[in-house]
Amino acid sequence: MSALISIKNVTKKFKDLTVLDGVNLEINSGEIVYVIGKSGSGKSVLLKNMIRLFKPDEGEIHIDGLDIFKLDEKELIEFRKKTGVLFQMAALFDSLTVFDNVSFTLRRFTKYSKSEIKDIVDEKLALVGLRGYENSWPASLSIGMQKRVGLARAIAMEPKIIFCDEPTTGVDPLLGAAVDDLIKKLNRELGVTVMVISHDMESTFRVAHRVAMLYNGKFEFTGTTEELKNNDNPIVRQFVTGSAHGPMSVI
Amino acid sequence: MSAYGQIVFMHMVKAFQRIGEGVLNLFETIGALSIFSAQTVRWIFASPFDGKYFLHQLNEVGVKSIPVGLVSSFFVGMVMGLQIGAPMERFMEGIASFLGAGISIAMVRELAPVLTSVLLAGRVGSSMAAEVGTMKVTEQIDALTTLATNPIHYLSVPRFLASVVTIPMVVTLAILVGNFGGAVISYFMFNIPISQYAESAQRIVNLSDLLSGISKSVFFGAEIALISTFTGFRASGGAKGVGSATISAVVNSIMMIIVSDYFISYLFQLVGW
Ligand SMILES: Nc1ncnc2c1ncn2[C@@H]1O[C@H](COP(=O)(O)OP(=O)(O)O)[C@@H](O)[C@H]1O
Ligand SMILES: [Mg+2]
Numbered sequence: 001m002s003a004l005i006s007i008k009n010v011t012k013k014f015k016d017l018t019v020l021d022g023v024n025l026e027i028n029s030g031e032i033v034y035v036i037g038k039s040g041s042g043k044s045v046l047l048k049n050m051i052r053l054f055k056p057d058e059g060e061i062h063i064d065g066l067d068i069f070k071l072d073e074k075e076l077i078e079f080r081k082k083t084g085v086l087f088q089m090a091a092l093f094d095s096l097t098v099f100d101n102v103s104f105t106l107r108r109f110t111k112y113s114k115s116e117i118k119d120i121v122d123e124k125l126a127l128v129g130l131r132g133y134e135n136s137w138p139a140s141l142s143i144g145m146q147k148r149v150g151l152a153r154a155i156a157m158e159p160k161i162i163f164c165d166e167p168t169t170g171v172d173p174l175l176g177a178a179v180d181d182l183i184k185k186l187n188r189e190l191g192v193t194v195m196v197i198s199h200d201m202e203s204t205f206r207v208a209h210r211v212a213m214l215y216n217g218k219f220e221f222t223g224t225t226e227e228l229k230n231n232d233n234p235i236v237r238q239f240v241t242g243s244a245h246g247p248m249s250v251i
Numbered sequence: 252m253s254a255y256g257q258i259v260f261m262h263m264v265k266a267f268q269r270i271g272e273g274v275l276n277l278f279e280t281i282g283a284l285s286i287f288s289a290q291t292v293r294w295i296f297a298s299p300f301d302g303k304y305f306l307h308q309l310n311e312v313g314v315k316s317i318p319v320g321l322v323s324s325f326f327v328g329m330v331m332g333l334q335i336g337a338p339m340e341r342f343m344e345g346i347a348s349f350l351g352a353g354i355s356i357a358m359v360r361e362l363a364p365v366l367t368s369v370l371l372a373g374r375v376g377s378s379m380a381a382e383v384g385t386m387k388v389t390e391q392i393d394a395l396t397t398l399a400t401n402p403i404h405y406l407s408v409p410r411f412l413a414s415v416v417t418i419p420m421v422v423t424l425a426i427l428v429g430n431f432g433g434a435v436i437s438y439f440m441f442n443i444p445i446s447q448y449a450e451s452a453q454r455i456v457n458l459s460d461l462l463s464g465i466s467k468s469v470f471f472g473a474e475i476a477l478i479s480t481f482t483g484f485r486a487s488g489g490a491k492g493v494g495s496a497t498i499s500a501v502v503n504s505i506m507m508i509i510v511s512d513y514f515i516s517y518l519f520q521l522v523g524w
Binding site (some may be wrong): 108 | 299385
């Protein structure tokens with residue numbers, strides 16, 4: 001069986017800075033894959049290539065059998081509909097209420113009636129524990145709440161794949177655990193394939209099926225959480241144990 | 252070459268390099284703005300059309316600009332009456348009865364369109380650049396893209412349409428109110444009845460003057476919306492970036508209005524407006 005997502009030899013540079021230097025990764029349908037790595041290692045840049053916000057300088061990304069940089073207009077819309085994205089800072093539309101944020105694509109691209117849309121928004125907000133916040137403005141919510149609204153918005157169209165950029169960063173530990181459970185639930189009950197970017201090791205061990213660690217523009221490690229735990233690569237060990245001392249420079 | 256000469260030479264080379272880069276940047280920006288404008292026009296006809304968002308923009312750009320536009324044109328009308336009327340009277344008594352002609356022609360052809368547009372470049376342009384710029388630096392524009400929505404379609408089209416529709420309306424009101432200001436001064440300072448002001452205005456202003464003034468403001472409205480939204484799209488670097496984008500949106504819109512006013516007036520004269 002071929003992978004749902006396959007990243008082949010992706011290189012991304014900004015002027016003289018090579019952020020991704022020949023990255024390879026495959027994600028199978030139904031998997032939860034965590035991409036870990038220290039701040040600035042290029043995790044968000046990798047994600048932005050996978051959702052077509054950046055174009056790699058070299059390499060290819062195939063999702064669901066299609067090269068995502070060679071889509072025609074119709075395929076692109078299909079691609080957008082089957083992928084949901086949670087941004088690092090949530091990126092909610094601050095001129096729209098929570099309801100209008102979550103229902104954004106439903107209102108624009110579906111023929112659902114007002115009451116059907118209301119039901120879907122209700123359901124998604126309940127899922128992220130924010131029922132009753134429909135009429136709130138994003139600016140009045142904490143970042144943790146904004147991220148959960150962002151997740152509700154990302155799953156409104158029931159995508160096949162969701163990408164989450166640091167869903168638990170800036171969220172208190174209890175809420176972080178709740179977000180983790182939510183990701184597991186989406187995966188288990190709806191079969192959603194998930195790629196999560198994180199440097200939260202607790203969350204990684206709790207949720208991930210497989211983990212890939214980005215270091216110096218390449219994946220230093222790819223494997224299961226079990227393999228990650230037992231890996232004796234000093235760079236991997238340093239990151240997993242969260243030590244300031246080791247082969248990887250921290251500052 | 253002496254050491255001192257070498258230093259001077261190096262500084263000159265650097266200065267020329269900087270000028271060269273500046274010119275290249277300017278051309279790059281003009282090119283990108285042209286593409287952005289063409290795309291905005293192309294996306295006008297795409298679905299879905301978000302009526303609610305468009306109404307919101309009509310209110311922001313049009314309705315909320317009425318007080319600024321009207322208060323200033325009223326005072327401009329009055330100050331013109333004052334500044335032209337008094338010296339004219341000194342030159343020849345009774346000539347102030349032609350004030351209506353002078354004020355109205357200036358109001359209709361130049362003052363109301365240009366002044367109102369410049370004011371609205373400040374009010375509307377800054378808010379467009381700040382709002383869109385904030386969306387850019389907080390990744391809301393990226394979020395739009397991932398929600399299958401073209402940012403130009405969603406953000407630029409409604410602002411563009413709202414500006415080209417409402418700014419000429421505000422200008423039309425400004426023409427009326429500006430002349431009212433002129434008439435008020437004529438009446439109170441020079442004892443000219445309102446009817447005489449109106450008659451003298453009617454005799455000089457014809458349809459082509461109105462067409463010239465109002466259609467000019469359609470272009471100014473387009474310039475404000477396109478430059479400001481475009482500048483917002485290019486903002487980067489957090490709150491500071493949004494701040495400088497806002498400043499350059501306002502300054503460039505105003506400059507564009509004044510420069511294009513000359514060329515538009517010239518073209519209109521060719522067709523007899
Ligand atoms: N649009 C951009 N232009 C230039 N450099 C960028 C851009 N986006 C990210 N970078 C750089 O790429 C590197 C990786 O960033 P990022 O992927 O955001 O790191 P993280 O792993 O913390 O998510 C950083 O050095 C960052 O400065
Ligand atoms: Mg990041």
